[in-house]
Amino acid sequence: MKNSLVIFKKEIKEVIRNKNIWLPVLIITVVFSIALPVLFIAGSGALLDDGDTIDFVNKIFGEIGDPLEALLGFVLKQLLIFLLLIPAMVPSLIAPASIIMEKENNTLEPLLATPLKTSEILMGKSLTALVPTFVISTINFILLTIVVDITAYIKLGYAPLPTLEWAVVAFVLSPILAFIITMVSIIVSAKSTDIRSAQGIGGAVIIPIYLIIGLQVAGFFLLNILYLLIGSLVLLAVCPLMLRLAVKIFDRENILTKWKMNR
Amino acid sequence: MINVENLTKKFNAITAVEDISFNIGESEIFAFLGPNGAGKTTTIRMLSTLIQPTSGEITIDGRTPSEGGEHIRSIIGLLTESPGMYEKISAFDNLNYYASFYNISREKKNDNIKKYLKMFGLWERKDDIAGTYSKGMKQKLALARALIHEPKILFLDEPTAGLDPESAHMVRGFIESLKKEKTTVFLCTHNLQEASSLSDRVCIIKRKIIRIASLEELRGDNQNKKIEIIFKEDALRYSKLLENIEGVKVLEINKNIASLIVENPFNTNPIILRKILDNGIDIVYFNEIKATLEDIYLDLIKDEEAK
Numbered sequence: 114m115k116n117s118l119v120i121f122k123k124e125i126k127e128v129i130r131n132k133n134i135w136l137p138v139l140i141i142t143v144v145f146s147i148a149l150p151v152l153f154i155a156g157s158g159a160l161l162d163d164g165d166t167i168d169f170v171n172k173i174f175g176e177i178g179d180p181l182e183a184l185l186g187f188v189l190k191q192l193l194i195f196l197l198l199i200p201a202m203v204p205s206l207i208a209p210a211s212i213i214m215e216k217e218n219n220t221l222e223p224l225l226a227t228p229l230k231t232s233e234i235l236m237g238k239s240l241t242a243l244v245p246t247f248v249i250s251t252i253n254f255i256l257l258t259i260v261v262d263i264t265a266y267i268k269l270g271y272a273p274l275p276t277l278e279w280a281v282v283a284f285v286l287s288p289i290l291a292f293i294i295t296m297v298s299i300i301v302s303a304k305s306t307d308i309r310s311a312q313g314i315g316g317a318v319i320i321p322i323y324l325i326i327g328l329q330v331a332g333f334f335l336l337n338i339l340y341l342l343i344g345s346l347v348l349l350a351v352c353p354l355m356l357r358l359a360v361k362i363f364d365r366e367n368i369l370t371k372w373k374m375n376r
Numbered sequence: 377m378i379n380v381e382n383l384t385k386k387f388n389a390i391t392a393v394e395d396i397s398f399n400i401g402e403s404e405i406f407a408f409l410g411p412n413g414a415g416k417t418t419t420i421r422m423l424s425t426l427i428q429p430t431s432g433e434i435t436i437d438g439r440t441p442s443e444g445g446e447h448i449r450s451i452i453g454l455l456t457e458s459p460g461m462y463e464k465i466s467a468f469d470n471l472n473y474y475a476s477f478y479n480i481s482r483e484k485k486n487d488n489i490k491k492y493l494k495m496f497g498l499w500e501r502k503d504d505i506a507g508t509y510s511k512g513m514k515q516k517l518a519l520a521r522a523l524i525h526e527p528k529i530l531f532l533d534e535p536t537a538g539l540d541p542e543s544a545h546m547v548r549g550f551i552e553s554l555k556k557e558k559t560t561v562f563l564c565t566h567n568l569q570e571a572s573s574l575s576d577r578v579c580i581i582k583r584k585i586i587r588i589a590s591l592e593e594l595r596g597d598n599q600n601k602k603i604e605i606i607f608k609e610d611a612l613r614y615s616k617l618l619e620n621i622e623g624v625k626v627l628e629i630n631k632n633i634a635s636l637i638v639e640n641p642f643n644t645n646p647i648i649l650r651k652i653l654d655n656g657i658d659i660v661y662f663n664e665i666k667a668t669l670e671d672i673y674l675d676l677i678k679d680e681e682a683k
Contacts, residue, residue, distance in 0.1 A: 119476045127464060219460025223521060226424050226454040227477040228446045366427045370387065 116229055120237025121244070124211050128245060134206045138199070138249055145195045146257040153188050154264040157181055185265065185273060187329075190336050192257060193282045194326050199250045200291035201319055204242040208298035209311030211238050216306060225365050235363045239295050246291040254283040281341045289348045296355035303362045377402045377529060377560045378423065383432035385418050392418040395432070396585045402528075403558040405551065407565065407575035409673060414582045416564045417457060420531050423562065424454050437528065450478060453527035457534055457564075459518030463507035467498055467517050470506050471524050478525035485524075492520035495550070511538045519547065530554065533564045548574060572669035586676050594672045601641040602665040605634045605648075608658035617655065621648055635665070 128134055166184070215221040224234065258279070262272035298311065305311040329335060361367075378400040385393045393415035400406045410416050421427045423434060425441040425448050434441055436448045461470050468489060475485045493499040496516035501509075509517060515538050522530060535551065536544035551574055554561055565571050571578060572591050580586040587594065607614065611634040618634060619627055623644030626637040638644040641664070652659055 116477055119473070123462075123465070123469075123473050130464070218463055219456065219458045220462060222426070222456045223454060223459065223474065223518070225426055226449060226452065226456075227474060228450040228479075229477050230446070365425075369421060369426055 114233075114236075116233040117236040117240060120234060121240040124237065124241035125245070127214075128207055128211075128241060131210065134203070134210065137206065138203060141198055141202070142249075142253055142256065145192060145198070146253045147260050149195075150189075150192060150257060150261045151264050154185065154261065154268050157185065157268065181269065182273075185269070187335070189261065189273060189276075190278065191326055191329065192261075193279060194322060194329075194336065196250070196253050196257065197282065197287060197290060197322050198319060199253055200246050200287045201294055201322060203246040203249055204291050204295040205298050205312055207242040207245065208238065208295050209302045209305070209308050211241050212299060212302040213305065213308045213311060221368060225368065231363055231365055231368075232360070235299070235360060238299065242295040242298065243288075243291055246295075247288060250287045250291070251283065254279065254287075277338050278336070278341055281338060281345065285345045286341060286348070289345055289352065292352055293348060293355050296352075296359040299359045300355075300362055303367070377404075377437060378562070379433070379435040380423070381433040383419070383422065383434065384430050385415070385422060385427070386430045391583065393422070393581075394584045396581065397432075398579060398585065398588055400560055400562065402560055403555050404577065405555065405561040405563060405575045407563045407571035407578045408581065409565070409568070409571055409578060410581040411677065416581065417533065419581070420454070420533060420562065420564060424452055424531060425449055450525070451528040453522035453525070453530045455519055455522040455530070455532045455535055457537075459515060459521075461506040461509070461514055461517055461521075464505055466503045467493065467506050467509065468502040470517065471521055474521050475524045480525055488524050488526065489520075492523055496520055496546075512540055512543055515539055516543065516547070526557075527559065529560045529562065531562045531564075534566065535563070536565070536567060536570060544570075568668070568670045568673055578669065580673060580676050582677065582680055586680050591669060594669070595667050601638055602667070603636050603638060603641070603645065603648075604661070604663045604665050605636070605652070605659055606661040606663075607632045607634065608660055614652075614655075614657060617651060618648070621651060623647065632660075 215224065225231070258274040261274050266272050302311045325336070334340070378398075380399070381397045383393060383396045384391065396415075396419070398406075408416055408419065418427070422429050422441075423436065425445040428441070436444075437451055439447050441448060461467075462473070465473070471489045471493070472485065475489065480488070489502075490499065493502050496519065498513060498516060498520070501513075506514065506517060515535075519532075519535060522532070532551070536547050539547060548570060551561055551563070561574075563571065563575060575591070577588060577590050578594065579588045605611070605618075609632060611629045611632050614634065615627060615629055618624055618636065621644070623639045624636050625639055626635075628635045636648075638648070649662065
C-alpha cells in the first residue's frame with residue numbers, strides 16, 4: 114500500500130497540472146451543477162405558461178396537484194443522471210494519460226524492474242483516477258444541492274434536495290461507475306499508444322447515459338430508487354470481472370511484450 | 377552470482393533465446409554481445425524477472441525469479457536500451473521517486489541521490505525538469521537511477537549510447553570502478569572497443585550462445601596470427617623470400633611494411649626471423665598484431681551464419 118501511495122502522490126501532482134483534464138470537468142460543473150438548475154428554477158414559472166409543457170407533465174406524471182413541483186423533480190432526475198458524466202469522464206481522462214505517458218516516456222520498464230508488485234502499480238494508477246473522480250463527483254453533487262436548494266427556496270419556497278435517489282446516485286452508482294471506467298481505461302490504454310484514442314472510451318460510455326436521459330424524456334420510464342438500485346447492483350456485479358481483466362492485462366510480461374509501446 | 381541453465385524463451389512461434397547457459401561471478405564484468413535481434417534484451421528481461429523463460433533455470437543471488445522475484449529486483453539495477461525519465465518533474469524528483477521503492481532509509485536515499493547526481497555532473501541542475509535535459513544528460517540520469525539503491529548486480533544495455541566522448545569515457549571509468557565495490561556488471565553493448573576494455577569475459581550470442589571466453593582466450597582460439605615486419609628498405613625486395621617460408625599464408629606489402637598471416641606462429645615466427653637475419657636484412661620492427669575483439673566477433677558471427 115505504501116508503494117501505491119508513492120505512485121499516487123507523484124501521479125496526482127501531474128493530474129493537477131494537466132489542463133486537459135481540468136477544463137472539461139470545470140465546464141461540466143458550471144453547466145450541470147450551476148447554470149442549468151439556476152436557469153430552470155428561475156424560469157420555471159414561465160415554463161408552465163406553455164401548453165406543451167403542461168401536456169408533457171400530464172403525460173409523464175398523470176393528474177397531479179402541483180405540476181411545478183413534479184416538473185422540478187423530473188428535471189432534477191435528469192440533472193443527477195447528467196452528473197454521472199463526471200465518474201464516466203474523469204477516469205477516462207486520467208487513467209490513459211497516466212499509463213500512456215509511461216509508454217511514451219519509456220519509464221514503464223525501469224518501474225517494473227523495481228521491487229514493486231504489479232498489483233501495487235495497478236493500485237497506484239487506479240487511485241490516481243478514482244480519488245479525484247470521487248472528490249469531483251462529491252463536490253458536484255454538493256454544489257448541485259446547494260445551488261438547487263438556494264434557488265428553489267428563493268423562488269418556490271422549499272428545498273427539494275437531497276433525496277434518497279440523490280444519495281444512491283452520489284454515493285453508490287457514481288463510485289461504481291468510476292471504478293468500472295477506470296478499469297476499462299486501463300485495459301484500453303494497454304492496447305493503445307495514443308492518449309486521445311484511449312480517452313475516447315469516455316465518449317463511448319457517455320452514450321448510454323444520454324440514452325437513459327432520452328428514454329426518460331420520451332416518457333418510456335422514469336428513474337426511481339428501485340431502478341437505480343437494480344442498475345447499481347448490475348454494475349457492481351461487473352466490477353470483479355473488470356478488475357480481473359485489468360489485473361490480467363497489467364502483468365509484467367504482458368506489459369513488456371504485448372502492450373503497444375513506443376520504441 | 378548469476379547462474380543460467382538451458383534458458384529458452386519463445387514468443388509464440390519465434391524463438392528469441394535458445395538453450396543458453398552461463399555463470400557470472402561476483403564483481404565480474406560480463407559483456408553480452410550480439411547483432412540486433414540476437415536475444416540480448418530478452419535475456420536481460422528474463423534475468424531482471426520482467427518476463428518468464430519458456431524453459432530453463434535462472435538463479436540470482438541464490439534465488440529463482442518465481443520464488444524470489446522481489447528480492448532479485450531489489451538487488452539489481454537496470455539501464456534499459458531506451459531509458460526514459462518523467463519529463464515533467466525534476467531530475468531530483470525522478471531519482472527520489474524510484475528510490476522510494478527500495479528498502480533504504482530517507483537519509484541514505486538523499487545521500488545517494490546527491491552522490492550520483494554529483495558523480496555524473498548533474499547536481500547543479502538537479503531542480504530542472506528532466507524534459508529540459510539533453511539526450512546525454514538523460515542517459516546519465518538513467519544510469520544514476522539504476523544505481524540509486526547501490527545494486528549488487530547492474531544490467532547495462534548500451535550505457536554509453538548517446539554520450540559525448542568525454543562523458544562516455546567517464547561512464548566507462550565508472551563501470552570499471554564498480555569492480556572494486558564488488559558489483560557484478562552485465563554489459564550489453566555494440567561498442568566492441570568498450571566491451572574489450574571493460575569486460576572480464578565476453579559472451580557472443582545469436583539466439584544461441586556462440587562463444588563465452590575472456591578476450592585472451594578468444595585471441596588464443598585464433599591459430600592464424602597476423603604479424604607485421606618493418607624493413608629498413610622497400611619490403612618488396614624480400615617478398616619472394618617471405619612467401620617461400622612454410623607457414624606464411626598471406627603476404628601484403630606496403631612500402632617498407634610487410635604484413636603476414638602465419639600459421640602456427642610458435643614454429644613459423646622463429647623461421648622467419650632466422651631467414652631475415654641469415655640474409656643480412658635490416659629490420660626496424662617485428663610485431664604481432666593482436667586480433668581485436670571486433671575481428672574475432674565478426675569472424676565468429678560469420679562462421680555462425682555460414683553454418
